Amino acid sequence: MPDTYVLVHGAWHTGAEIEAVADHMRKAGHTAHCPTLAGNRPGDDRATTGLEDAIASAVRYIEEKDLTEVRLAGHSYGGMVISGVADRIAQRLKRLVYINAFVPLDGESLNDMVPPHYVAMFDAIAGANGNAVTLPFEVWREAFINDADLALAQAAYDKLNPHAYRTFTDKISLKQPLAALALGKSYVNCQQDIALPHSLPWHPRLSERLGLFRLVECPGSHEMFFSNPARLAQAILEAGRD
Amino acid sequence: MPDTYVLVHGAWHTGAEIEAVADHMRKAGHTAHCPTLAGNRPGDDRATTGLEDAIASAVRYIEEKDLTEVRLAGHSYGGMVISGVADRIAQRLKRLVYINAFVPLDGESLNDMVPPHYVAMFDAIAGANGNAVTLPFEVWREAFINDADLALAQAAYDKLNPHAYRTFTDKISLKQPLAALALGKSYVNCQQDIALPHSLPWHPRLSERLGLFRLVECPGSHEMFFSNPARLAQAILEAGRD
Amino acid sequence: MPDTYVLVHGAWHTGAEIEAVADHMRKAGHTAHCPTLAGNRPGDDRATTGLEDAIASAVRYIEEKDLTEVRLAGHSYGGMVISGVADRIAQRLKRLVYINAFVPLDGESLNDMVPPHYVAMFDAIAGANGNAVTLPFEVWREAFINDADLALAQAAYDKLNPHAYRTFTDKISLKQPLAALALGKSYVNCQQDIALPHSLPWHPRLSERLGLFRLVECPGSHEMFFSNPARLAQAILEAGRD
Numbered sequence: 001m002p003d004t005y006v007l008v009h010g011a012w013h014t015g016a017e018i019e020a021v022a023d024h025m026r027k028a029g030h031t032a033h034c035p036t037l038a039g040n041r042p043g044d045d046r047a048t049t050g051l052e053d054a055i056a057s058a059v060r061y062i063e064e065k066d067l068t069e070v071r072l073a074g075h076s077y078g079g080m081v082i083s084g085v086a087d088r089i090a091q092r093l094k095r096l097v098y099i100n101a102f103v104p105l106d107g108e109s110l111n112d113m114v115p116p117h118y119v120a121m122f123d124a125i126a127g128a129n130g131n132a133v134t135l136p137f138e139v140w141r142e143a144f145i146n147d148a149d150l151a152l153a154q155a156a157y158d159k160l161n162p163h164a165y166r167t168f169t170d171k172i173s174l175k176q177p178l179a180a181l182a183l184g185k186s187y188v189n190c191q192q193d194i195a196l197p198h199s200l201p202w203h204p205r206l207s208e209r210l211g212l213f214r215l216v217e218c219p220g221s222h223e224m225f226f227s228n229p230a231r232l233a234q235a236i237l238e239a240g241r242d
Numbered sequence: 243m244p245d246t247y248v249l250v251h252g253a254w255h256t257g258a259e260i261e262a263v264a265d266h267m268r269k270a271g272h273t274a275h276c277p278t279l280a281g282n283r284p285g286d287d288r289a290t291t292g293l294e295d296a297i298a299s300a301v302r303y304i305e306e307k308d309l310t311e312v313r314l315a316g317h318s319y320g321g322m323v324i325s326g327v328a329d330r331i332a333q334r335l336k337r338l339v340y341i342n343a344f345v346p347l348d349g350e351s352l353n354d355m356v357p358p359h360y361v362a363m364f365d366a367i368a369g370a371n372g373n374a375v376t377l378p379f380e381v382w383r384e385a386f387i388n389d390a391d392l393a394l395a396q397a398a399y400d401k402l403n404p405h406a407y408r409t410f411t412d413k414i415s416l417k418q419p420l421a422a423l424a425l426g427k428s429y430v431n432c433q434q435d436i437a438l439p440h441s442l443p444w445h446p447r448l449s450e451r452l453g454l455f456r457l458v459e460c461p462g463s464h465e466m467f468f469s470n471p472a473r474l475a476q477a478i479l480e481a482g483r484d
Numbered sequence: 485m486p487d488t489y490v491l492v493h494g495a496w497h498t499g500a501e502i503e504a505v506a507d508h509m510r511k512a513g514h515t516a517h518c519p520t521l522a523g524n525r526p527g528d529d530r531a532t533t534g535l536e537d538a539i540a541s542a543v544r545y546i547e548e549k550d551l552t553e554v555r556l557a558g559h560s561y562g563g564m565v566i567s568g569v570a571d572r573i574a575q576r577l578k579r580l581v582y583i584n585a586f587v588p589l590d591g592e593s594l595n596d597m598v599p600p601h602y603v604a605m606f607d608a609i610a611g612a613n614g615n616a617v618t619l620p621f622e623v624w625r626e627a628f629i630n631d632a633d634l635a636l637a638q639a640a641y642d643k644l645n646p647h648a649y650r651t652f653t654d655k656i657s658l659k660q661p662l663a664a665l666a667l668g669k670s671y672v673n674c675q676q677d678i679a680l681p682h683s684l685p686w687h688p689r690l691s692e693r694l695g696l697f698r699l700v701e702c703p704g705s706h707e708m709f710f711s712n713p714a715r716l717a718q719a720i721l722e723a724g725r726d
Contacts, residue, residue, distance in 0.1 A: 142668075142698040150726045184384075194699045198688035204440035214384040215436045217461070219701070242392045426626075446682035456626040457678045459703070484634045 003071055003094075005032040005240060008058060008085075010076030010101075011168070012135060012160040014040050018075070018225050024233030035061040037081060039164035046132035046162050051109075051170035055084030062092055071240040073097035076195070076222065077163075079206075080110050080172060086181055087174045095184030096210075097239045099232075100193045100202045100222055103209040106174040110167070115200055122168060132162035144195050145223040156226040179211025186214040186239035190232070195222035214239060245313055245336075247274045247482060250300060250327075252318030252343075253409070254377060254402040256282050260317070260467050266475030277303040279323060281406035288374035288404050293351075293412035297326030304334055313482040315339035318437070318464065319405075321448075322352050322414060328423055329416045337426030338452075339481045341474075342435045342444045342464055345451040348416040352409070357442055364410060374404035386437050387465040398468040421453025428456040428481035432474070437464035456481060487555055487578075489516040489724060492542060492569075494560030494585075495651070496619060496644040498524050502559070502709050508717030519545040521565060523648035530616035530646050535593075535654035539568030546576055555724040557581035560679070560706065561647075563690075564594050564656060570665055571658045579668030580694075581723045583716075584677045584686045584706055587693040590658040594651070599684055606652060616646035628679050629707040640710040663695025670698040670723035674716070679706035698723060 005025060007018050015034035022032035038057035039049035058081050062070060070093050074082035079101025086096055102110050111119050126133040135144070140160075141153045148156070178185070187207035196202050207213060216239040218224070224232040247267060249260050257276035264274035280299035281291035300323050304312060312335045316324035321343025328338055344352050353361050368375040377386070382402075383395045390398070420427070429449035438444050449455060458481040460466070466474040489509060491502050499518035506516035522541035523533035542565050546554060554577045558566035563585025570580055586594050595603050610617040619628070624644075625637045632640070662669070671691035680686050691697060700723040702708070708716040 139696060142696050146698045146700065147722070192699050192701050197692055198699075199692055208439055208441055212381060212384050214388045215434050215440075216388065217434050238389070450681055450683055454623060454626050456630045457676050457682075458630065459676050480631070 003030045003240060004067055004069060005030055005071045005073060005236070006058075006062060006067065007032060007034050008037065008072070008074040008078035008081050009034070009040070010078050011133075011163045012040075013075075013225075014161065017156075017159055020229035021225055021233045021236065024230050025237060028233070028237060030237070033061070033065070033067070039167055040161055044164065046164040047130050048166070049164040050166040051080060051084070051172060054081050054167050055088070058082070058085050059088050062089065068092050069094045071095045071097060073099055073236055073240065074101045075099040075225065076101055077110060077167065079103055080167070083174065083178055084172055086178065086183060087176075090181055090183060093183055095186060095240055096178070096181075097186045097188060097236060098207065098210070099188040099236065100190050100195070103178060103206040104172045104174070105177070105209065107171050109169050109171050111169055113206065115197060122165065126165035129162065131165045133165040133168065134162050135160070143222075145221050145227060146194065147192060147221040148223070148227040152226060156223060178209065184214070184242070185210040185212070186216060188232075188235045188239045189215065189217045190220040190222060190224055191217055192220060193222040245272045245482060246309055246311060247272055247313045247315060247478070248300075248304060248309065249274060249276050250279065250314070250316040250320035250323050251276070251282070252320050253375075253405045254282075255317075255467075256403065259398075259401055262471035263467055263475045263478065266472050267479060270475070270479055272479070275303070275307070275309070281409055282403055286406065288406040289372050290408070291406040292408040293322060293326070293414060296323050296409050297330070300324070300327050301330050304331065310334050311336045313337045313339060315341055315478055315482065316343045317341040317467065318343055319352060319409065321345055322409070325416065325420055326414055328420065328425060329418075332423055332425060335425055337428060337482055338420070338423075339428045339430060339478060340449065340452070341430040341478065342432050342437070345420060345448040346414045346416070347419070347451065349413050351411050351413050353411055355448065357439060364407065368407035371404065373407045375407040375410065376404050377402070385464075387463050387469060388436065389434060389463040390465070390469040394468060398465060419453075420451065426456070426484070427452040427454070428458060430474075430477045430481045431457065431459045432462040432464065432466055433459055434462060435464040487514045487724060488551055488553060489514055489555045489557060489720070490542075490546060490551065491516060491518050491720075492556070492558040492562035492565050493518070493521065493524070494562050495617075495647045496524075497559075497709075498645065501640075501643055504713035505709055505717045505720065508714050509721060512717070512721060514721070517545070517549070517551070523651055524645055528648065530648040531614050532650070533648040534650040535564060535568070535656060538565050538651050539572070542566070542569050543572050546573065552576050553578045555579045555581060557583055557720055557724065558585045559583040559709070560585055561594060561651065563587055564651070567658065567662055568656055570662065570667060571660075574665055574667060577667055579670060579724055580662070580665075581670045581672060581720060582691065582694070583672040583720065584674050584679070587662060587690040588656045588658070589661070589693065591655050593653050593655050595653055597690065599681060606649065610649035613646065615649045617649040617652065618646050619644070627706075629705050629711060630678065631676060631705040632707070632711040636710060640707060661695075662693065668698070668726070669694040669696070670700060672716075672719045672723045673699065673701045674704040674706060674708055675701055676704060677706040
C-alpha cells in the first residue's frame with residue numbers, strides 16, 4: 001500500500017539535498033515530496049524570513065497539491081516547521097515523523113532547545129552576516145557529519161545555503177500540545193548524532209514531548225541524508241508506516 | 243556444553259509466545275523450558291491471583307522437573323517472578339538473566355517501577371475489568387512492538403491474555419538484595435525498547451540493582467519474542483553462558 | 485594517504501595485546517605503533533612508577549622515533565597518558581583519539597573519575613600487593629569483556645600484568661584544558677562497555693570534556709582489543725581520519 005510522504009529539510013538545506021533519501025522511499029513504492037521552505041530558496045531574503053513564513057510555505061505546498069493522509073517528516077529545524085503545519089492542517093495528515101528534529105512547546109523557539117554555546121555562536125555569525133546564519137566547517141565535520149570521510153563532508157558542506165536566523169529565534173505558536181494531536185507520532189533517532197550534545201540530547205529529551213510515540217533508531221550522524229541515505233530511508237519508512 | 247534454561251514470560255503472555263525464541267536456543271544445543279505462570283493460564287482467576295502465586299508456580303515447575311544449574315531468564319514482568327524464585331531456590335540456579343525485566347528491591351511492586359501515567363492507565367482498566375489489566379492496542383503498537391509492521395503487531399496482540407493485576411500491585415518479599423545472591427547475573431537490553439520511557443529506563447536504572455552484572459544489548463523493541471526471535475535468542479545465550 | 489597512529493594501551497595491558505588491532509589498521513594502509521608504557525614492562529617497579537613516568541615514556545617513544553602528525557589514541561587508562569602527552573608535545577600531534585578512555589581535568593587522577601566502589605576495591609588489592617593493582621577475574625569477565633565467551637575471557641585475562649597503582653592515584657598536571665588544544669579530538673565509544681557503569685558513563689560524561697569532538701561508536705565491550713579487533717580498528721580509523 002503506497003503511502004504519501006512529505007519530507008521537510010533542516011536548516012541550511014533545500015529539498016534537493018534530501019532527494020537521495022526520497023528516491024529510496026520511492027523505490028519501496030511510496031510517494032515522497034521534498035519541498036524547499038521559504039527562507040532557503042535562492043531568492044529568499046535571509047534577513048526577514050521568519051518561522052511563520054517557513055511554516056506557511058509548507059502548508060501552501062500541501063494544500064496546492066491537495067495532499068491528504070500525509071506522513072509528514074521533518075529533519076532537525078524541520079521539526080519546528082512540521083509542528084506548525086500539524087497545528088494548522090492536522091486534518092490533512094496521518095502521522096508526524098521527527099528525524100532528530102526539534103519538538104517545540106507552545107511559545108518556544110529552536111534556540112530555546114540548543115545549548116547556550118550554540119546560541120552564542122549563531123548570534124555572532126548572524127550578527128556579522130545580515131541575520132543569516134552559517135555553520136563553521138569544523139563544527140559541521142566533527143559534530144554533524146561525523147560518520148563521513150572528509151571528501152563527503154566537504155562536498156556536502158558546499159551544498160549548504162545561508163539560513164534565515166529569524167527562524168531560529170521566532171517563538172512558535174501552537175494551539176495545543178503536539179502530544180494532544182490525534183495523529184500518529186514517530187521519532188527517528190540517529191544514534192551517533194551529536195549535533196545536539198548527548199548530555200542535552202534529541203532523544204528522549206525532545207522525543208518524549210510527543211506523548212505516546214514510536215521510536216526508530218539507526219546508526220549514523222545528523223547528516224545521514226548525505227552519509228547513508230538508504231539506511232535513513234529504511235528508518236523513515238519504519239517510523240512512518242501504520 | 244548444553245545449558246538448561248527456563249524462560250519466564252512477561253505480563254499478558256504465556257509460555258507459548260516465547261517458544262520461537264526457545265526453539266532457536268534448542269537449535270544451538272541447549273535445553274529451554276517455557277512454563278506458563280499462575281495467573282496467565284486459561285482457567286486462572288485474574289481477580290485473585292497474586293505475585294506470590296506466580297512465583298510459587300515457577301518454583302513448583304523447577305522443582306517438579308528437578309532442574310538444577312538453571313539459567314533462569316525473565317522478560318519484563320517475568321523479572322519480578324525470577325527475582326522471587328532466586329530468593330526461594332537459589333541452590334537450583336546458576337545465573338539470572340533479565341530481559342528488559344523488572345529488578346525489584348525488597349518490598350517493591352512492579353507498579354513502583356513504572357511511570358505514574360502507566361499506573362493511572364492500569365488502575366482504570368483493571369477497575370473496569372474485574373482486576374484484570376489489558377493493554378490498549380495503540381500503546382502496544384507504538385511503544386511495545388515498534389519494530390514490527392502493523393500485521394505482525396496485530397497478530398501478536400491477538401495472542402495476549404488479560405493479566406491478573408494483583409501481580410503488578412503486590413509487594414515482593416526478598417530475604418536479601420539480588421546483588422548479594424551468589425549467582426551470575428546478566429541483563430539483556432533491547433535498545434529500542436520504550437515500553438519504559440528512556441527517561442525512566444530499564445538500563446541502567448534497573449539493571450544496576452544487580453550489582454556486578456553482564457550487559458548484553460541488541461537492536462529491537464520490547465517484543466522481540468515476536469519481532470526477531472533469532473536475534474533475541476542469540477542475546478539470551480550470550481547473557482546466559484558462563 | 486597513510487596516517488601515523490600511536491596506540492596507547494590501558495591498565496594491565498602492554499603494547500602486545502593491542503597488536504591485533506594495529507595489524508588491521510596496517511592492512512588498511514596506515515602506520516601503527518604500540519609502545520608499552522613505563523610501569524607495565526616486565527622489569528618495571530610497580531610500587532614506585534607513577535603517572536608522570538608513564539607519560540614521559542610515551543613522549544620519549546614519539547620523540548626517539550621522531551614521529552610527527554601523529555594520531556594519538558589511548559584506551560581506558562591510556563587516556564590519562566595521551567592527555568599528558570598532548571600537553572607536553574602537541575606540536576607533534578594531529579589528533580587525539582580516546583577509546584573509552586579517561587579525559588582528565590587539570591589536577592584530576594584516574595580514581596577521581598571512577599565509582600567509589602572501584603576505588604575501595606583497588607585500594608584493598610593494592611594495599612595487599614605492594615601497591616600493584618589487579619582486577620578480580622569475575623569483574624573482568626562480567627564488566628570488562630562481557631561480549632566474549634569464557635575461553636577468550638580467560639585467555640585474555642592470563643595476558644594481563646599487575647598495574648602500578650600510583651598511575652591511578654597521581655593527579656595529572658595540564659597547562660590548559662584539553663578542549664583548548666588546537667588538535668582534532670575524537671571519542672570512540674564501545675556501546676556495551678560497562679567497565680564504567682552506564683549511570684556514570686564514559687560518554688557523554690567524559691567525552692564532552694573534549695569540547696568540539698567527533699563521536700564514533702561501535703557495538704562491543706571495554707575489551708574489543710581481544711573480542712573484536714577488526715571492528716575496533718575500523719572505529720579507530722573513522723575516528724582518527726581527517
